[in-house]
Amino acid sequence: MGSRYRQLADEIAQHIERGVYAAGDRLPSVRALARSRGVSVVTVVTAYQTLLDEGRIEARPRSGFYVRAQRPIQPIEAESGASAAPPRPVTGQAMAMTLIKAANTSGIVQLGAAVPDPSFLPTQAIGRAMAQVMRTRRAQAAGYMMPPGAPELRRQIARRMSENGASVAADDIVVTTGCQEALSLALRAVTRPGDVVAVESPAFYGLLHVLESLGLEALEIPARPRDGPALDALAFALERWPVRACVLAPNYGNPLGYCMPDEIKRALIRLLGRHRVPLIEDDVYGDLGFGVPRPSTCKGLAPRADILYCSSFSKTLSPGLRVGWIAAGRHHARVEYLKYVTSIASPTAPQLAVADLLAGGRYERHLREIRGKYASAVARMSDRVMEVFPEGTRISQPQGGFVLWVELPEGTDSVALARRALRQGVSVAPGPLFSASGKYGNFIRLSCARVWDAQLDRALLTLAKLL
Ligand SMILES: Cc1ncc(COP(=O)(O)O)c(C=O)c1O
Structure with a gap:
């Protein structure tokens, strides 16, 4: 069933993207869609729930599911000029250590390092596998x-x-x-x-x-x-x-x-x-x-x-x-x-x-689960960033992975933003870290591999306020 609901959710999302359903339109009822697509009610409900989690649709009590109005995503554009600048030694990476240490500091909402939140990892299966190794191959595990x-x-x-x-x-x-x-x-x-x-x-x-x-x-x-x-x-x-x-x-x-x-x-x-x-x-x-x-x-x-x-x-x-x-x-x-x-x-x-x-x-089983989760996490973060960040913000449209590259309005100093955000308990990766020559001064990278909760939403609002 897992892939069927994802397929259905993707199809509906595509319909929304192509304008078959516009913002504010009511989507077919669960029963009608289940009948017309020849799938179970549970499949439709799960597909709708996925789209709700991704922030693409909203549920209105006693009325049904509706397409959410969204500020359209402004995609990042390619850098102009095809020629490469001359080679140069890499400098200005000192900020990276602050960021890297923030990854292990509790109480910080960690959007900086590209490290998945443990809830995205099969920690129980890993625990069992490690225990099994230590039980059955202890001597081997003790050696080089x-x-x-x-x-x-x-x-x-x-x-x-x-x-x-x-x-x-x-x-x-x-x-x-x-x-x-x-x-x-x-x-x-x-x-x-x-x-x-x-x-x-x-x-x-x-x-x-x-x-x-x-x-x-x-x-x-x-x-x-x-x-x-x-x-x-x-x-x-x-x-x-x-x-x-x-x-x-x-x-x-x-x-x-x-x-x-x-x-x-x-x-x-x-x-x-x-x-x-x-x-x-x-x-x-x-x-x-x-x-x-x-x-x-x-x-x-x-x-x-x-x-x-x-x-x-x-x-x-x-x-x-x-x-x-x-x-x-x-x-x-x-x-x-x-x-x-x-x-x-x-x-x-x-x-x-x-x-x-x-x-x-x-x-393989974990991969099948996690791809959809990362896709949802990125879609939700993209929508929220477009909603709360200032006019002029542009974002990447990743086809995989779990990070989002965000271009902030011209003139924004992303290193200063990252420092101020860290003082308020949010870590982000400022753009110049991604260049040997200090480019991308008005970019940040956000890691989306976190479960969506009030704390994460507050962290985005904190960034929006600082902007
Ligand atoms: C593109 C890329 N390559 C390599 C690495 C390093 O991976 P690992 O943690 O396995 O050393 C990362 C980690 O963020 C990465 O994003």
Whole structure:
């Protein structure tokens, strides 16, 4: 039944978007819709409840369900100018540590770091899996699990990747401590300090920190909100600068949430191939699309290309497990060595527990539940932001993941806003963190992976007031 109600909710939402039902229109009664669609009353009620949760419709007592009047979403527009600015060292990231610490401070409404609220994570199943490991494989869990990492976990990851179109074997994978370590190992494997690395702009700030810590220069390629980095800008940059690697998150990149269509992925791979530049593909949000099927990966589209694929279970199962991986292709041996040099090994018990969750099908079941929840959370946050933030606010329209990129009216100082908001118990990520050159001064990123409650609504109203 789960997918049927979601399908029905999506259909109604589409009708609303296309204007079949306008604001204020009454939707068909539950019984009439159940009869006409040949579904149960429970399916219709659940679909309507989903749309209520997403803020698309409202219930009027003894009257029925109506389309809610909404301020239309103003989408973010692509940056003007296709040319990339020169490479530069990453600076001005000190604010990030304040934000990162806020993630663990109780009493703060945490909209800053892209960390799912525990209510979005299968914490009970993880608890059971960890307990089972400690009960049945205590001695093994007490020891190092040397690189490349637990064979059973690598087998499960390889199986999933292959089912998703990237034919990878267990021996091609190195287990890492999250996707962050995978990105760091990938960059260390293919660059030296002082090298130039092409990144999308805006980019995930953790990546910019890695560049900064490795003494690498960032070449920012403007990303379009719907399909990612402009390839003409990238082509221009590759002609002009000695780029040593390109790091992108083609599936639901953070913070824009776009999904790069296959033909653009293919063109990207060809372009980088011509210039012999390795692609570091960050697919940490790849399983969290709002639609089906799961999008392809560059690794899957071009098995022989020079691609270092990085991912983790941080956005799906739990960031605290710190289980990630890298399939580095021809750089496998170097990455394996660097992994050992960095931390000897990743913790053993979480690797075994995640292997069990994958093998038992729990991971897939959780994904099926969570995608709809994230889609609802993003839709609801989008509507509320458009409702309460000032005129001139624009937002991204993510196709997956759970973050929203918000452009505030011109002249807003998002760093000052973030500081003042933190003093009032709300954390947001200010735009300049997502750029090596301090761009996006009037942008913020909001994490939507929270259950909607009065506290969250108050937090948005606090931000609106500060604006
Ligand atoms: C795009 C992107 N890549 C990588 C990471 C790091 O993931 P992990 O927590 O697995 O290290 C994040 C976390 O926010 C992210 O948003």
